[in-house]
Amino acid sequence: MSLTGLFLILFLIVHCYINAQIFYNDGGVRFNEAAHFMGTNFVIRTVELGLFAFLILHIVQGLLLWAKNRSRRSVGYTVSAGNKTSPWYSRSMALLGTLVLLFLIVHLSKFWGPNRLSQTTGHGELPLYNMMKEEFSNMWVVVIYLCGCFALAWHLVHGFYSAFQTLGMGTHRYKGLIKGTGVAFAIIVPIIFALMPIAFYLQWIA
Amino acid sequence: MEHYNMNLTLKVWKQKNNKAKGAFETYKVSGISSEMSFLEMFDVLNEQLVAENKEPIAFDHDCREGICGMCSMYINGRAHGPWHQTTTCQLHMREYKDGDTIVVEPWRANSFPVIKDLVVDRSAFDRIVAAGGYISVNTGNAQDANCLPVDKQRADESFAAATCIGCGACVAACPNTSAMLFVSAKVSHLALLPQGEPERKSRAVNMIHQMDTEDFGSCTNIGACEAECPKGISLENIARLNREYLGAMFSGSKEA
Numbered sequence: 001m002s003l004t005g006l007f008l009i010l011f012l013i014v015h016c017y018i019n020a021q022i023f024y025n026d027g028g029v030r031f032n033e034a035a036h037f038m039g040t041n042f043v044i045r046t047v048e049l050g051l052f053a054f055l056i057l058h059i060v061q062g063l064l065l066w067a068k069n070r071s072r073r074s075v076g077y078t079v080s081a082g083n084k085t086s087p088w089y090s091r092s093m094a095l096l097g098t099l100v101l102l103f104l105i106v107h108l109s110k111f112w113g114p115n116r117l118s119q120t121t122g123h124g125e126l127p128l129y130n131m132m133k134e135e136f137s138n139m140w141v142v143v144i145y146l147c148g149c150f151a152l153a154w155h156l157v158h159g160f161y162s163a164f165q166t167l168g169m170g171t172h173r174y175k176g177l178i179k180g181t182g183v184a185f186a187i188i189v190p191i192i193f194a195l196m197p198i199a200f201y202l203q204w205i206a
Numbered sequence: 207m208e209h210y211n212m213n214l215t216l217k218v219w220k221q222k223n224n225k226a227k228g229a230f231e232t233y234k235v236s237g238i239s240s241e242m243s244f245l246e247m248f249d250v251l252n253e254q255l256v257a258e259n260k261e262p263i264a265f266d267h268d269c270r271e272g273i274c275g276m277c278s279m280y281i282n283g284r285a286h287g288p289w290h291q292t293t294t295c296q297l298h299m300r301e302y303k304d305g306d307t308i309v310v311e312p313w314r315a316n317s318f319p320v321i322k323d324l325v326v327d328r329s330a331f332d333r334i335v336a337a338g339g340y341i342s343v344n345t346g347n348a349q350d351a352n353c354l355p356v357d358k359q360r361a362d363e364s365f366a367a368a369t370c371i372g373c374g375a376c377v378a379a380c381p382n383t384s385a386m387l388f389v390s391a392k393v394s395h396l397a398l399l400p401q402g403e404p405e406r407k408s409r410a411v412n413m414i415h416q417m418d419t420e421d422f423g424s425c426t427n428i429g430a431c432e433a434e435c436p437k438g439i440s441l442e443n444i445a446r447l448n449r450e451y452l453g454a455m456f457s458g459s460k461e462a
Contacts, residue, residue, distance in 0.1 A: 001426075065424055069382035072316050072423040078230070079283035079309045081379065085433040091381050093426065162427040168449030170427075171442055 028129025103148030136200035275371030376431035382423035
């Protein structure tokens, strides 16, 4: 979970950086350039295969872990400690992960899927910037994206710290740094992602 | 603190044996002193049950001074009750008010099967310790103590880990029933000292292997164990156990 999670965190940084090019508000020139590079570069396309493998591995590992841990307490407690002994998001990683996955299915079917289909069938790349503009003029699409970012944020608050703790780095020297960086990452990255549909919907960028 | 007496309603898990299906039973106790410990309140209830010719409630207890780790009650959703870093025997009735209802359950984990009522079988912990919680000591005269210098910080960290009393609250509180906090304390207290060095790698591998054999759940770093541990064992020990285990695996240590 830890290694695949860290790889997905690295992916989020790259994805966020590339997409943040829209905030130049230059009609999508820089964004399209970056998207063209990411969509056609041989190395990137190869890493993309690895990304899918890691994503699927992360999901499978997560589901197996969830099922295993659930099965270890056949008779549950009548009164539970709730949030008194642990934060809700730490106990809800499977649920949050499932929400992120549902969002991903919607997200990939809107942009990545049609674009790669068009490329492989010889129709070339699709105008992603214009597609974003069009999709994000629909309020419901924006709402789905905001929900996705919300679930991702809470998934990251626990996931970022947990990945390092599993690798044995949660020592008294680094624990605070890891937790702090994790919370900052879990706030900043999802907010930048969330601002993209909002910016298009409210026409902050054209 | 002002002394007062209280009447309480207790909902206690009753289970005949390992195979039987248990259920809650409701009891009323009266005249409980605020200065009693939680276990003394159970003593009063049991004396009352014996006097009524009913079967007393079975519960584990031994030292009653917070160091043996036997008292294992899950009280109103909390391992050892609501007080921080406290065992059930050290939880006092001044926590409760007249008329309160208290729900008492045994530790619930498949690796800790109920023996009777509130008593669970924690021998899985003994088998984990037997798998690696030992050191090699040569026979003959004792060595001069100064020939094994120990860094002060390591000695302190080792001691803090060694305060683990093996009560099982970590497993009981963990939503995954993971025993990682216990195992990490046992591995840490030896791994930090020169005396633990010879078996350092095989210890981590063997104890983790035994933990998995006992069917405990997997750690997902939730942290409920640390919050409920009566001895304040830190999650840093789990990080250390992970380092010990990874280090042992990369150096090719095999299970003994």
